[in-house]
Amino acid sequence: MENLPLVSIIIPVYQDTERLVKCIEALQKQTYPKNLLDIIVVNNDSGFDIKDILNDYKNISLLQESSPGSYSARNKGILFSKGSIIAFTDSDCIPSEQWIECGVKGLLSNPNIGIVGGAVNLFFRNKFPSTVELYDSLFFLQQKRYVREYKIAVTANLFTFKDIFYKIGLYDNNLKSGADSEWCKRVVTYGYEIIYSDSASVRHPARFKLGDLYEKIRRVTGGKFVRDDRIEEKTLLFWITNFKEISFGLKRVLKLEDVNLNEKIRLFLLETSIQMLRGYELLMLRYGKDTERK
DSSP: OOSOOOEEEEEEESSOHHHHHHHHHHHTTOSSOGGGEEEEEEEOOTTOOOGGGGTTOSSEEEEEOOSSSHHHHHHHHHHHOOOSEEEEEOTTOEEOTTHHHHHHHHHTSSTTEEEEEEEEEEEOSSSSOOHHHHHHHHHSOOHHHIIIIISOOOTTEEEEEHHHHHHHOOOOTTOSSOHHHHHHHHHHHHTOEEEEEEEEEEEEEOOOSHHHHHHHHHHHHHHHHHHTTGGGOOHHHHHHHHHHHHHHHHHHHHTOOSSOHHHHHHHHHHHHHHHHHHHHHHHHHHTTOOOOOO
């Protein structure tokens, strides 16, 4: 690859310095030329100072975004970025050494490609995953399926061109969850293609704590509630839709084939509690609760 472009890497962070350091260290080992990396860390918590932990690293700009939400932070990074290509990852991700090289190669492989969604490989704390970790790995961050079936990619691992943001706009920072999906759909509607890259990979820890999983469920539920504009939905349709989604959640656990009976029972019980939480959250949102931050 000749005449390689400058790549801006945007990493939003919210009270996650320990994992941010691992992410930054992985970026220092990239096979892509170091002088063509523009690493931008956007701190999304004004009361949490992270400047000192970045002093030992080169090619890093630290920004502050006071508006809550990772999409507000990403938008701040986009406006500050210098590269013609923008790569997104999260503070809890560990990019492979070839991450940038392979992502850029995929993006430049065809003139009509506008998004590359790279692999997000979940890993566990111990040899055998907990029920929460297993659930997280089975039902979230399924990047290959997202790209190929739904034409969307999550910002844990996404490459695009900066000028696309000028054409179709930034992320919708009114959404606390799912703004990456909404933005990808705009890109595809505009006429660009989205492809999946298994080699442009990052590692991502599966959620270990039940509270962390519940927090994500609340956030995702709120994001979907806003995107689908369900606040004005008629009461009967609201509950019919909710019942269908609960049924789908329980059925998908029962249909799992690559888990043993004990794991399936534990996953089913967890799914039941998740759907109860989700139903409660929808009810609260319908009657005025604000969506969770991300």
